[in-house]
Amino acid sequence: MFFRIHGMRISGVAIMLALVASIGGFIFGYDTGQISDILIMNDFKLRFATCQNAGDASTCEFSVVRAGLIVSLLSIGTLVGALAGAPLADFLGRRYAMVVDCIIFCIGVIIQISSTTSWVQFAIGRLISGLGVGALSCAVPMYQAETAPPELRGTLTATYQLFITFGILVAYCISIGTRNIPSGGSWRTVVGIGFLWPVLLSVGILFMPESPRWLAAHHRNKEAQHSLARSAGVPIDQEETDVYVQNELDEIVKSVQSQNQTRATWTDCFRPPRKILYRTCLGITLQSFQQLTGANYFFYYGATIFSSVGISDPFITQIILGVVNFVCTFGGLYVMERFGRRIPLILGGVWQAIWLFVFASAGTAKVPQDNPNIGKLMIVSACLFILGFATTWAPGIWILIGETFPTRTRAKQGALATSANWTWNFLIAFFTPFIDKAIQFRYGFVFAACNLTAAVVVYFFLYESAHLPLESVDDMYNDPQCKPWTSRRWCPPGYTNREEFLETMSKKSRRPLPGQATLNDHKGQKNRDQEDTTSSGSSGPMDGTTGDTATNAAA
Incomplete structure (x- = not known):
């Protein structure tokens, strides 16, 4: 349902x-x-x-x-x-x-x-x-x-x-x-x-379902995929070909791999x-x-x-x-x-x-x-x-x-x-x-x-984190060009403003009925995303006040 x-x-x-x-x-x-x-x-x-x-x-x-x-x-x-x-x-x-x-x-x-x-x-x-x-x-x-x-x-x-x-x-x-x-x-x-x-x-x-991010952090990617599929209403036999599930799984696994995945200590919270x-x-x-x-x-x-x-x-x-x-x-x-x-x-x-x-x-x-x-x-x-x-x-x-x-x-x-x-x-x-x-x-x-x-x-x-994927929230806090009072306009590199970024994420989330999205669609979308990022260079969000483009570089 x-x-x-x-x-x-x-x-x-x-x-x-x-x-x-x-x-x-x-x-x-x-x-x-x-x-x-x-x-x-x-x-x-x-x-x-x-x-x-x-x-x-x-x-x-x-x-x-x-x-x-x-x-x-x-x-x-x-x-x-x-x-x-x-x-x-x-x-x-x-x-x-x-x-x-x-x-x-x-x-x-x-x-x-x-x-x-x-x-x-x-x-x-x-x-x-x-x-x-x-x-x-x-x-x-x-x-x-x-x-x-x-x-x-x-x-x-x-x-x-x-x-x-x-x-x-x-x-x-x-x-x-x-x-x-x-x-x-x-x-x-x-x-x-x-x-x-x-x-x-x-x-x-x-x-x-268990948290897909907790499962991915414990190297249980297959179970994380199943958890995402259940949350998305995707039948078990279509998990491998559903574009939304694979996009989400890729982002989560990428985020997990980008962090030092040794067990976090209390001291790490104060670094x-x-x-x-x-x-x-x-x-x-x-x-x-x-x-x-x-x-x-x-x-x-x-x-x-x-x-x-x-x-x-x-x-x-x-x-x-x-x-x-x-x-x-x-x-x-x-x-x-x-x-x-x-x-x-x-x-x-x-x-x-x-x-x-x-x-x-x-x-x-x-x-x-x-x-x-x-x-x-x-x-x-x-x-x-x-x-x-x-x-x-x-x-x-x-x-x-x-x-x-x-x-x-x-x-x-x-x-x-x-x-x-x-x-x-x-x-x-x-x-x-x-x-x-x-x-x-x-x-x-x-x-x-x-x-x-x-x-x-x-x-x-406080930075504005509404509607952003959790992985993007982390990027926003580490963008040296972003300040709390300008964070409503922040978006990842490759997008001109947050509205464009959210619209792109929304299109990826407007997944068709199970079975209509295929793994080839997923791979094609990944290639298009890479081409878009390459063609847009390192441009970041447009500053709504000055019109200048700020470079978003993760610290």
Whole structure:
């Protein structure tokens, strides 16, 4: 089964593998969303908080240290899991690594639901679950980027973030439905349902093809060819003659051979040649700023925040935020595919800063508990902040982690970048109760400043990688004539502009029905490409401002 999109044949398998792998994002989102509501459930407070009157949940409160640890130990687990997930994904392959990650997550769930009176046990369970979540956050975007067609890589990779938001929303909805279950059923049901998602991922991913780039890197070219054919909807008996499959395989193998294919070490991620160090630092910075936008301030502590502004039912407010987050992420799929990566991230940073300034100013100007309109304004500004985040920084960073790094070091660089995300995730989750107690809603000003800084970083350091094949992204970063702010116009040598290059790639991707493309067509196309390159010399992209032709030489 396949679909035609803009004349390109996209296999149903290519779409399914992105959706199945994205269940890893759902696991992440579900675990993130559940804890905010669990912290205010009566039975949970009676068991694990400090109570002045035994049996009276209204007198039970978590200390800032205890609340911070219960929430944030998940992030410590994810930090370690992200670092461990890279070598695991390189050793076992992307699919089998996900299966192992799911097993680890389930062990953590068992520890949590078996807790009775020890909050430490519950927190350790979240720590163990975090190991699995962190490893999945490394493996899933990488797998999606390596298997998705270049024309839809942004959309399919962004489904990871879409499923994160869906997981958060589902957690909110289940929590409001279970909050009145007597005894420990209220919170144990929420946590226990978490078993379902890793089972679906573990089973489903085994029916999907392995990453062709991982297979080629391990000298399993025949299997890489079969993986490409499955993703393209090409029957097994026509793999050898399909022009698209052979073109893609040639490009991947060529890229693998051009790199030193000894096993990458962590040290290799910090080597300056070929801008490896540059991209490692860029990935770490972008993932850090995704947390510093302030989104998890609302997702982790939203119920507590809106209780403090006088909202009678904070569970409902959380669901409103969850719906906004989920629905707007659909817009993010379109935005990232239509407008690329740089412009949405820059504008998103500015938009988010504006509404955080409004949120913080409103909460600081008057006491929200005494001014219902102030509380409403804060909810509206929080929703508009989430709208910007869901359409830009939420999906955009996970897309970039999958497509910015070269094949040889992609897993480890992705792990380092993702671990930075989880480090800040932990810091925000743990220290928010302390900071909120000290400066209250002025905390929003801190996040607003971070958003503006993030927009500046994107402008000066991030290259535009939308729609380019992964191998061409590597070439772009190593072109000395290309700068981040001119990278939207970059194209490989032999083309006058990016539009011409993408059109050529699109024609190659408009593969006919299986059997209509032959190996002779493939060889003829290769000869024509070589003639075109020879006749065009070393000319590079036209500079849209001056009209001068820049020479594209890979460093």
